[in-house]
């Protein structure tokens with residue numbers, strides 16, 4: 249019933265509007281990925297990186313410039329949207345405004361023809377089943393304009409689910425919701441996806457959202473896939489500086505540094521052994537949780553203030569070597585004995601939270617034996 | 620809201636328009652009502668101050684309207700023309716607008732073509748129509764059948780006397796109906812096309828995702844989303860239809876009928892124009908009020924229907 253989705257060299261080029269001067273836009277560049285059967289995939293990246301375009305190509309609403317799409321073993325590249333059997337939740341829901349919730353959910357079922365045609369009773373039963381799944385069965389006679397954003401979004405999900413699609417596609421479905429509703433709804437989407445087992449692609453530019461509900465995430469930048477993997481793996485093992493910066497809140501701290509004789513220097517501080525790395529200038533990324541307060545630690549910063557975050561505290565400081573204005577470390581509140589007045593805070597570093605990147609290409613430099 | 624201190628300014632800006640409206644619209648309307656309810660009003664007698672007092676108020680004029688020779692015919696013609704042309708032209712305009720909206724190359728070009736009749740004088744179009752349906756000569760001596768009859772005969776049909784002397788009411792009406800629909804299309808297409816182009820494309824994408832057949836997209840999505848524009852076009856169509864006059868003049872001249880059947884195609888507005896030269900202003904005013912009442916009732920019914928059918 250459900251199936252993997254294979255994207256093969258998928259590319260989308262939008263021709264320039266202005267024939268003379270304008271440049272064509274490569275919205276998606278050579279996307280290769282097999283989405284495993286029954287999994288939830290988070291498509292993640294900054295605005296304009298080609299997430300929606302990828303989703304629309306999977307849905308068939310946009311034709312790829314080149315490359316192929318398979319649902320299971322079937323090549324669907326040339327198949328029209330109508331025949332792909334997908335469910336799609338639009339960014340702004342696109343509920344039919346003149347229909348009630350019930351009519352909206354029934355609509356895809358009423359379109360079924362031939363052997364799939366259903367009786368009225370069967371359709372109603374299915375519609376209510378889908379509505380119960382997203383807990384809107386009490387709102388069936390309202391018009392979309394009489395619903396809150398979160399309720400509309402759930403109607404859109406019910407409408408996408410009711411025909412039991414082979415693939416469910418969600419385009420930034422939570423972007424219109426407030427923080428609390430967003431949290432609640434994303435868990436609901438996860439639950440529904442698990443219950444139905446439908447292969448799902450979820451587009452978002454919110455890394456936290458993608459990390460929290462996805463089985464796998466795909467990080468994109470300017471139409472090019474940067475990294476694919478399980479959220480934790482991608483976080484712990486970023487392929488390049490962009491991915492490292494994009495994932496994690498607070499964001500990773502970035503320093504300019506250099507490697508000499510297997511040792512990593514940030515400023516004058518020799519902070520870490522990095523065996524197997526050639527001598528060169530590097531960019532150093534350190535996760536906020538990668539700092540350990542240590543009076544004899546090798547790395548020093550100038551603390552400016554301490555932000556209390558409950559269980560943890562965030563020490564805000566500056567450093568001449570930092571490429572960001574501020575350095576943030578997250579420390580267990582019990583260990584917090586920073587003396588701001590002293591003008592210096594010293595850290596030891598957790599090696600697996602420190603990443604090196606090539607200064608020019610910004611690609612990851614893997615540190616030899618260190619694991 | 621305008622600050623009440625500054626409201627006099629707003630009134631000042633509106634004043635020219637208000638004065639003109641009062642003089643040329645409100646006062647004539649009030650006067651029409653007064654004239655309609657004055658029995659035995661006579662414009663010559665009105666000049667004579669002493670006789671004014673002998674006028675009495677009553678419904679004599681309305682009785683005269685309903686007993687007027689051509690009233691039933693005028694009412695029938697008006698009703699038939701309106702009831703046939705409004706739905707047909709609306710449906711045609713809708714189909715053309717949808718077609719225009721879905722083509723990409725030459726869209727602007729076709730839009731212009733369909734809009735041409737709107738900027739052309741309707742009497743002139745009427746004369747062209749009359750020429751197309753005109754038959755020159757009688758019986759065996761017909762020298763020209765007119766382009767429409769030529770086409771009919773080309774396909775093996777028989778030449779029909781559409782509009783010439785001795786023509787029947789049905790061919791007359793068919794010509795009028797075709798002409799009125801033709802004339803009504805551009806405005807309706809324009810309004811509906813404007814509506815279509817403002818419909819969010821995402822609804823159509825959603826319909827595709829939902830595997831909606833074309834016909835269902837049209838009836839279940841396009842028409843409901845266009846319903847405010849459709850209602851507007853239908854209501855103004857009915858109002859215009861009941862005021863039909865110039866199209867008959869355009870084809871048949873101010874005799875309001877083919878030669879030898881003067882008045883057979885008269886309408887209510889035509890009837891008002893008929894009685895005016897006879898100085899019977901009371902009768903004309905009453906007829907105008909009757910027309911107003913009809914349009915008012917029909918519009919109310921339209922609004923009531925559209926309240927149920929128009930979404931949002």
Ligand SMILES: Nc1ncnc2c1ncn2[C@@H]1O[C@H](COP(=O)(O)OP(=O)(O)OP(=O)(O)O)[C@@H](O)[C@H]1O
Pocket residue numbers: 262263273274275293294295296297298299300301302453
């Ligand atoms: N129809 C189009 N014509 C030309 N360029 C387009 C078109 N649609 C998208 N683009 C361009 O393609 C690129 C990718 O767009 P896309 O909508 O996929 O971004 P996105 O990742 O979904 O961004 P967002 O998070 O803002 O929704 C952008 O640079 C955009 O300007």
Ligand SMILES: [Mg+2]
Pocket residue numbers: 299300301419420
């Ligand atoms: Mg997008």
